[in-house]
Amino acid sequence: MTGSPIWHPFTQHGLGEPIPLVTHGEGAALFTRDGRRVIDAISSWWVTTHGHRHPRIVGAICRQAEKLDQIIFAGWTHEPAEEVARGLRAIMPPSLTRVFFSDSGSTSVEVALKMALGFWCNRGEAREAIVVMEHSYHGDTIGAMSVGARGVFNRAYQPLLFDVTTIPFPVAGAEQATLDAFEAACREKPAALIVEPLILGAGGMMVYPPWVLTELARIAAAHEVLFISDEVMTAWGRTGTLTACEQAGVVPDILCLSKGLTGGSVPLAVTMASEAIFKAHLSSDRARTFFHSSSYTANPIACAAAAANLAIWREEPVLERVAALGERQQARLDGLSRHPMVHNPRRIGTIAAFEAGGGGAAYLSGVGPRLLHHFREHDLLVRPLGNTVYVMPPYCVDDADLDLVYDGIRYGLEEL
Secondary structure: OOOOOOOOOOOOHHHOOOOOOEEEEEEOEEEEOOOOEEEEOOHHHHOOOOOEOOHHHHHHHHHHHOOOOOOOOOOOOOHHHHHHHHHHHHHOOOOOOEEEEEOOHHHHHHHHHHHHHHHHHHOOOOOOOEEEEOOOOOOOOHHHHHOOOOOOOOHHHHHHOOOOEEEOOOOOOOHHHHHHHHHHHHOOOOOEEEEOOOEEOOOOOEEOOHHHHHHHHHHHHHOOOEEEEEOOOOOOOOOOOOOHHHHHOOOOOEEEEOHHHHOOOOOOEEEEEOHHHHHHHOOOOHHHOOOOOOOOOOOHHHHHHHHHHHHHHHHOOHHHHHHHHHHHHHHHHHHHOOOOOEEEEEEEOOEEEEEEOOOOOOOOOOHHHHHHHHHHHOOEEOOOEOOEEEEOOOOOOOHHHHHHHHHHHHHHHHHO
16 A cells, blocks of 8 residues: 555545645635645535634634643533533523534534434333425434435435435425425324425535425424424524524524534534423433433533634624625626536525536536646645535635636636
């Protein structure tokens, strides 16, 4: 064996693509061992909100590392976790009273699914089906894959996945078909609906309007179907508001948060639940315990980072930065949209996207690798989803770097 022994995620090593070694980051940029400055136009897989090495978050991590690095969270607690829970309760919908910690977006979804099934089981009701949206993606653990779209991501693991009920994506002009399908599914008394609100990320940055989300929540409530909102990617300002559900006036029964929870600095996730979900598991009978954990649940250092992020949201004009970045993205997207290779340009909040070339989104399109090579050669971290090109930078990105990103995209389209 030659070279690094690392097996990288979502990477086909057989293609022999170069893997740059990054030495440090600052703001909206990454720096490599060979002296390159790379603009992080996708927030390092959608996690970095305020910029790399934000001083308030780094400071909180350093201070906490000197006091308490790790402690079992089953039956124990610590101040950083308590501070994060209090902070989330202060800014999230009041009905989401309980905060369950985990360590990634996928596990926050696993927790949500287990909470929903446990809720009905402990009430003595046989409601086990999960309703999902076509083209959705909720992570790469078994439960999260099961409630995501079936296809290239999980074809090899099909024997492990459980069956779900799928409703169509609300295509513009045909949204009623989605609502009708969900209404029909609810007659079978499913346990829960899980959705990515307003935009499907890995499915190709597919956007749908807030009123559809409002109607889905209304139908769920009418049939007593639990509503799970996967805001792992969409929260913390990405869609223009603290959570995407705000734009639809929707309060879920269960809310999944990760990625920007720590400003993107270290892994942490939470699943917030209503009091009814919690009380369904509350008992003197230990058999009704919610059986889920990981070794690093509510790690103190990660919680300190999240607490610092919450302080930034309380004390700094984050939403003003989000709104300004959205306008700056729109201006550049408008200019790019006139290019003949750009199809279906769209933006929600700080996320801009389009399809390169003809046809719809296609994850295994040959356009993606060609553009990826171009972006890497031009010091841009832009990672197309097949032929879907998107820009989702940290909120601190300046106009000069944003211009370089869009110029690089335009040059890449010319090379196609």
